[in-house]
Amino acid sequence: MMSENHMVKIGEAIIERSEELSIRLSREHDGKYSSSQSLSYSAEETIEHRKGFFVLLGEALLTGDIEEKLNQVYMWGKNAGKEAVKHGISADTAVLSLNPIRKALYEAIREEFNKLGLGFDAYFDVSDRLDPILDHAVYSFTQAFVEYNDETFSQAQDELLELSVPVVPLTGNVAILPVIGTIDTFRSKKMLDQALERGTELGLSYMIIDLSGVHMIDTAVAHNLFQLNDALKIVGIKAIISGLRPELAQTIVSLGISFNHMTVTNSLEQALMKTGLTIQPEDTVETKENFKKGLLI
Numbered sequence: 164m165m166s167e168n169h170m171v172k173i174g175e176a177i178i179e180r181s182e183e184l185s186i187r188l189s190r191e192h193d194g195k196y197s198s199s200q201s202l203s204y205s206a207e208e209t210i211e212h213r214k215g216f217f218v219l220l221g222e223a224l225l226t227g228d229i230e231e232k233l234n235q236v237y238m239w240g241k242n243a244g245k246e247a248v249k250h251g252i253s254a255d256t257a258v259l260s261l262n263p264i265r266k267a268l269y270e271a272i273r274e275e276f277n278k279l280g281l282g283f284d285a286y287f288d289v290s291d292r293l294d295p296i297l298d299h300a301v302y303s304f305t306q307a308f309v310e311y312n313d314e315t316f317s318q319a320q321d322e323l324l325e326l327s328v329p330v331v332p333l334t335g336n337v338a339i340l341p342v343i344g345t346i347d348t349f350r351s352k353k354m355l356d357q358a359l360e361r362g363t364e365l366g367l368s369y370m371i372i373d374l375s376g377v378h379m380i381d382t383a384v385a386h387n388l389f390q391l392n393d394a395l396k397i398v399g400i401k402a403i404i405s406g407l408r409p410e411l412a413q414t415i416v417s418l419g420i421s422f423n424h425m426t427v428t429n430s431l432e433q434a435l436m437k438t439g440l441t442i443q444p445e446d447t448v449e450t451k452e453n454f455k456k457g458l459l460i
Contacts, residue, residue, distance in 0.1 A: 169279060240299070
């Protein structure tokens, strides 16, 4: 077995050479992982980040307190994974950028072993102490990368959903909710939340839900529209469905879906008339401003 004295010397050497190893890594490897890519930050911050990791490894050999170092390395990997996502680094590129750290570490250890004249047994003793820490760094990095990436994706999805269900006020008491594309469960819930929130916020009396851009309707979509209609009715807003194209109407009939308890119009113009608004023809527009709005109260 390797004596603790030699283990301490290797640990001290790694700490002493931590900055040198970090700078060497930046020079030799960062360019291989595209311009973004040391694990994060600027070049100077990356060097300090790696230096801190080498110091942790050296201290693990000095103190022998593996549990404490595992916790510290976990935080190091977690921070690195989070920063990788922030900087748009792909998972494979990010994980590959950890390999040179391990390589540089063991190259330095071999150099120190040659100086001290240590053999294979001593080398394996060092490896047995350091490998679990290195593996834990990769694990924590990957875990944080996946978690933060999922969180970022979920946030972006929520923002896109909000943009996909805009409530556009036309007058003080009338607004339109244009729906384009497929209405799935998540989007229908967002529609309900957004319509209620914006409807009460704007003090609306009417909300036109325009389905001109919807290409498919089924019982689930119809149920979502019924829920939206009922919810708006509870807060004193009359929902008007417009833009049901002929093929959608045929589908509704074939599915046995009834819209009898809802106000449904063929076009947006008809829906506007239900609210007391009309679209003014171009030749009767009194002002350019009203023409641009396309509406006359």
